[in-house]
Amino acid sequence: MSLFSTNWNDHFARLNERYGKRKHPLEYRNLYQLMIMTILSARDSDKHINQVAPPFFDAYPRLSDLARAKPRDLHPLLRGVTNYEKKCEWICETAKQIGSDDKIPLTLEGLVEMKGIGRKTALVILREIGKPGKGIIVDLHVERIVPRLGLGEGTPVKIEKALMGTLDPALWADAGMSLSFLGREICRPTNPKCPDCIFVDVCPYFQNRKT
Numbered sequence: 001m002s003l004f005s006t007n008w009n010d011h012f013a014r015l016n017e018r019y020g021k022r023k024h025p026l027e028y029r030n031l032y033q034l035m036i037m038t039i040l041s042a043r044d045s046d047k048h049i050n051q052v053a054p055p056f057f058d059a060y061p062r063l064s065d066l067a068r069a070k071p072r073d074l075h076p077l078l079r080g081v082t083n084y085e086k087k088c089e090w091i092c093e094t095a096k097q098i099g100s101d102d103k104i105p106l107t108l109e110g111l112v113e114m115k116g117i118g119r120k121t122a123l124v125i126l127r128e129i130g131k132p133g134k135g136i137i138v139d140l141h142v143e144r145i146v147p148r149l150g151l152g153e154g155t156p157v158k159i160e161k162a163l164m165g166t167l168d169p170a171l172w173a174d175a176g177m178s179l180s181f182l183g184r185e186i187c188r189p190t191n192p193k194c195p196d197c198i199f200v201d202v203c204p205y206f207q208n209r210k211t
Helices: 008-019 031-040 046-059 063-067 071-078 084-098 119-128 140-149 156-166 169-185 204-210
Strands: none
Touching (some): 031 046, 031 119, 071 084, 140 169
């Protein structure tokens, strides 16, 4: 099947049907925890953040508690997190800026004004709370898969624009996380399980591997 004749909306609809209802792998209990954990997870693993989060939230159960802390106060709890010193600064500043759990921004524009929250992180937060922003999540898995499909390449911004230009807006909310789950389970960096993939019949990467 030609890349140009592929009905990508149909394929992504099937992808979203398989993965779209799944909760993010971060094991958060509320919006405050979700926001902090997504900041901490940058360049770290969800599994690791799930391990360090419980004692952290025992010490700082509410955003207002965190707002009274200084970055160095957090170091003993977060020392193993990648780039922990900078992240401690970010979450303390964000906590002070917001003040309390009920004042956490619920818009893309509001979230990206917070320290440590970029576009991808904000879109993850909004998707998880059922208020998806106008965009598509692009994490490391999406950055790997989209070029394999021949849909785009380059920076996360370029990949997101390519996907948004290809897919119906109704698919955007779950498309990124669905691709992320696909990348974790099927379209791995090495030894991808191509025969099990939804895109196997339209994927140039798979076709090239066969030849």
